[in-house]
Amino acid sequence: MMHNVLNLFVGLDVSGVIASLICGYFFYYFYKVVHRPVLIVGDGEFKNKLIRHLDVLNEHFWPTFWAFSTHFQTIGRVLFKSKPFVPYRRETLITTDNGHISLDWIDNDDNKLFPDPKTRPTVVVMPGITGCSDASYVRHIAKESESLGCRVLVFINRGLGKTVLKTPRTFSACNAEDLEFVLAHISKQYPDSPLIMFAVSLGGALLTNYLSRTTPNNVLGALVLSSPWDSSKTTHSLERPVNWFLYNRYIVTKLKSIVTTNWHVFQENICKLPYKLEDVMKTTTIREFDDVFTAKTFGYPSHEEYYTESSLILKPLENIKIPMLFLNAKDDPFSPGESIPLEAIKNNPNMALILTDYGGHIGFVEGLTVRDRSFVERLFNQYIKCLLNLN
Numbered sequence: 001m002m003h004n005v006l007n008l009f010v011g012l013d014v015s016g017v018i019a020s021l022i023c024g025y026f027f028y029y030f031y032k033v034v035h036r037p038v039l040i041v042g043d044g045e046f047k048n049k050l051i052r053h054l055d056v057l058n059e060h061f062w063p064t065f066w067a068f069s070t071h072f073q074t075i076g077r078v079l080f081k082s083k084p085f086v087p088y089r090r091e092t093l094i095t096t097d098n099g100h101i102s103l104d105w106i107d108n109d110d111n112k113l114f115p116d117p118k119t120r121p122t123v124v125v126m127p128g129i130t131g132c133s134d135a136s137y138v139r140h141i142a143k144e145s146e147s148l149g150c151r152v153l154v155f156i157n158r159g160l161g162k163t164v165l166k167t168p169r170t171f172s173a174c175n176a177e178d179l180e181f182v183l184a185h186i187s188k189q190y191p192d193s194p195l196i197m198f199a200v201s202l203g204g205a206l207l208t209n210y211l212s213r214t215t216p217n218n219v220l221g222a223l224v225l226s227s228p229w230d231s232s233k234t235t236h237s238l239e240r241p242v243n244w245f246l247y248n249r250y251i252v253t254k255l256k257s258i259v260t261t262n263w264h265v266f267q268e269n270i271c272k273l274p275y276k277l278e279d280v281m282k283t284t285t286i287r288e289f290d291d292v293f294t295a296k297t298f299g300y301p302s303h304e305e306y307y308t309e310s311s312l313i314l315k316p317l318e319n320i321k322i323p324m325l326f327l328n329a330k331d332d333p334f335s336p337g338e339s340i341p342l343e344a345i346k347n348n349p350n351m352a353l354i355l356t357d358y359g360g361h362i363g364f365v366e367g368l369t370v371r372d373r374s375f376v377e378r379l380f381n382q383y384i385k386c387l388l389n390l391n
Contacts, residue, residue: 026065033068034060037354040342044349046323053386056354056379063358064370070331071246073360081136082371084143088133088154092163095181102163103182104133106142106152113149113390121220121388122151122186122193126179126203128226128362130254132161137225137362137376141198144381148390151193155182155203165262168269172298173202173231173310176210187218196387197222198380200362201334204326205231205312211322212315221323221387223380226332226362230339231307235287243333244285247361252289256281259293317344317351325352325383327376329359354379 039057041047051057067076088104095101107117114120123145125138132138133154145152156163157171158178171178186195195218199207204227211222228234238248259266259280266277274296283289291303300306308314326345330337337355345351356364356375364375385391 029065029068033358034062035357036060037356039352039354040345041352042346042349046349046352049386050325050352053391054379054382056375056382061356061358061364061375062366064365064367067365067370068358070333070358070360071242073329073331073358073363073365074333075246076370077136077360077363077365077374080370081140081365081374083134083136083139086133086139086142093181093185094166095178097169098166099158099169099178100163100166101158101178101182102156102161103185104154104156104161106146108146108149108151111146111149117151118190118192120149120151120190120193121196122153122190123196123198123384124182124186125152125154126197126199126207127154127156127160128201128203130160130251131200131203132156134161137200140373140377141380144377145384148381148384148388150196150384151190153182153186155179159258159262165258165265168266168273169297170258170294171206172294172306173205173228174209174306175298176206176214179206179210180214183216183219191218194218194220194388196220196384198225199223199227200225201227204228205310208312208317208320208324209310209315211320211324212312212317213319215321219322221383222325223383224324224326225376226328226335227312227326228335228339229312229341230336231311232304233336233339234334235285235290235303235307237333237336239285239287240333247333248285252283252286255286255289255293256283313339313341313344317341318348320348320350323350323352323387325354327354327356327359327364327379329356329361329364331358332361334361 091103093101127135127138138154142152159165159170197207204224275292279292283292287303295303295306328335345353366375
């Protein structure tokens with residue numbers, strides 16, 4: 001019996017098998033992977049502007065053929081995406097509670113499109129949960145903004161981007177006090193500069209939470225990338241074995257490193273802390289960290305109340321008055337496709353969602369090498385031109 005099986009394999013045409021596998025792979029890629037993005041938006045002026053100005057809506061999204069899966073899209077961007085040089089100028093803000101916030105600026109004074117610094121548009125970048133101005137997606141958006149004549153400001157959360165903590169407080173997905181402080185600072189420096197928000201992942205959740213209850217006068221519009229919509233479903237997805245191994249344990253390690261790097265600050269305030277530091281250091285998932293640290297830091301009894309407050313699906317999205325364009329992928333392990341409130345988005349004429357089948361989390365890489373311009377940068381460029389009437 002075994003001898004007959006071995007003879008069968010010996011008799012196979014190996015080159016024919018390999019050719020068949022390659023053909024099958026590309027057949028799947030062309031017919032199952034490559035699709036046009038879907039625009040979800042209600043009727044109105046915003047929809048008409050997007051259809052007129054966003055060429056990506058009329059094109060197929062071609063994820064990198066050897067890296068189109070969820071994890072390749074998500075991790076490939078981190079590992080292989082280039083990091084162009086960006087000449088940041090750092091400014092440190094001191095908040096009313098003595099917290100330190102870092103702002104990385106690109107003044108772009110030499111541009112010809114908006115030579116007057118008073119009226120030059122400012123792109124405010126809000127990175128993801130552990131992101132800062134060094135992240136590849138931030139650097140590429142900064143370069144796109146420069147090419148469009150804009151000033152750039154990267155808003156770095158407390159404790160990130162080599163910013164030391166001065167108090168035990170860090171950041172959350174729903175407390176917008178630091179965001180309001182930064183926007184007020186920009187408005188004081190450049191009162192006539194229109195602001196365009198580019199927010200990513202947790203930054204997107206924070207911005208959307210903020211805009212659902214406040215309408216700043218100087219914000220022209222926003223592009224939100226890979227935002228989580230339901231905090232409970234996000235953490236549940238990230239606790240699946242593969243997702244925990246690839247993402248969850250890495251992120252919780254980075255979050256705990258904020259505590260260990262600034263250990264003396266927490267020790268100096270040990271009597272005031274609403275948690276035990278040893279409990280924080282024992283956490284192994286984002287949910288556990290949020291339960292012990294984030295929720296307690298911002299006054300919530302547990303992660304359940306914090307997730308209720310931070311989940312966008314529970315927010316009055318109909319109150320958003322500023323044009324907001326969201327980009328999500330159905331296969332995002334941080335923001336499962338079924339958690340997106342499609343009807344709520346369609347019911348607000350100021351909101352729109354571009355939904356792709358593939359793209360992962362902050363991925364959307366395309367091209368042969370994934371290093372250069374991606375779908376995100378092309379969409380950003382077209383959307384900014386739409387907002388600024390540069391077409």
